[in-house]
Amino acid sequence: MDYEAELEQAIGYTKAKLLEARSMEVDITKAVETFNKVGEAASEMDYDRAFNLLHKCNDKIDTAIDQHIFKMISDCHMDFKKYTKLDFSNVKRYLEDATYYLKNKNFREALDLSIYCRNELDGIINANIGNYQQSAEAAFQEVQSILYEAREEDDIDIKDAEDIYRCMEDSLSSAEGIQDYEDVIEYGTAFKNALARARRRRDKEREKVENAQETLDKMKKALENISKHFNLPAEINEFQIRSSEAFENKEFEKAEELAEQCAKKLNELTQSCKPEITMEFLTKELLSDVWNRANIMIKNKGNAIASNVKVELTGPIQVRRLPIIAELGFNEKKELEIGIKFDDAGNVPIDLEINARRSWDDQKITFQHELWVDVERASTKSKELSDTIKKVEPVSPPSGPGQALACILCKKLIEESTPIIKCNCGTIYHLNCSNEMDFCMKCGNNLKKIIPESHEESEVSWH
Secondary structure (H helix, E strand, O other): OOHHHHHHHHHHHHHHHHHHHHHOOOOOHHHHHHHHHHHHHHHOOOHHHHHHHHHHHHHHHHHHHHHHHHHHHHHHHHHHHHOOOOOOHHHHHHHHHHHHHHHOOOHHHHHHHHHHHHHHHHHHHHHOHHHHHHHHHHHHHHHHHHHHHHHOOOOOOOHHHHHHHHHHHHHHHOOOOHHHHHHHHHHHHHHHHHHHHHHHHHHHHHHHHHHHHHHHHHHHHHHHHHOOOOOOOHHHHHHHHHHHHHHHOOOHHHHHHHHHHHHHHHHHHHHHOOOOEEEEEOOOOOEEOOEEEEEEEEEEOOOOOEEEEEEEEEOOEEEEOOOOEEEEOOOOEEEEEEEEEEOOOEEEEEEEEEEEEEOOOOOEEEEEEEEEEEEEEOOHHHHHHHHOOOOOOOEOOOOOOOOOEEOOOOOOEEOOOOOEEEOOOOOEEEHHHHOOOOEOOOOOOEOOOOOOOOOOOOOOOOO
């Protein structure tokens, strides 16, 4: 077998492939290195090694051509994705054919179509470069306008956005191709994102300030309110001072935390403090079946001020004139005069209910007790005196030199022709003043009117 002739033929085939690959501008450096070793093997008449080297060389040529064409096709696809606004539909069809030829090792057809697609694609891109330039310039003008407005905003750090703006300005001034203008447009997007982040940081910081300020205001208002009712512990005052200092130092989260701790301590203090209202009868001689003028003592034994204190007495009794006490301090007591009538004598049970409110938060508190009161049966004479009331008629006071009449309730002189009421005990009232009373201030006889506000007693005299 003529191995030398066959080897020459194989070498000629490989040389032709190398020339073709070189004409395709394919990098065949590794294939050439392998091919140069074939001559050495042939000179040593090592035909097996020579054929083996030629086989490897041909494989390397095919691989190099395949990679070269594949890269051209891939670059075209990258441009499709990069320039989405351009119409490459015709180029895409040819590129699909090139891919088909490449898979079937028809390198010449695949390469020709790939080169055609590349040229067509570049032509379309260059034809539209003006549009990209206009888009890039419009994007830059928009960014300029946004930046001018952002610089007027308060409390915002736009350093990152301004750095991107300068890069965008430099990129636009040196732009030559579509890719350069695409970079300018991307800088515009990056600028907007950086400015949006800066505004979010600013808004978040403002929110911190507002939340801290709101918490501090609530704390100060609570302290101002509660300090009227308690002596605040030093610990609470310390929280107030530290939270205010933190706020001044712009440590807003710390200020809010300290204010919340202060509020917690205040809540613990207020929950542990409450009024405790009690009532007792000061008048010991109480009679049944008649109206008694009784003095009672309302006392706050708690450790907090009570407001709107209302006493209710129920049982086998009738009660009149139980006023509401506007405010009752801790350890404070108030003496009141009421009208009370017992239905029977003996040790009489009375249900006591006292409703009050804590002065600082208006929380309602109810106290309920049961009282037992010793009541004597009224004598027949006392009962007759209580039930016998002279018919009261409006009369005019006597007039004449040296005579004057004073109302026991208002203490004012009664002018002539002024209507008066005279009780059977001799006590004189203005007619209008008597409408405020239910029984006589001096003898307790029932005037069938509302009890007066004043409890002072004085003799009415003629002068």
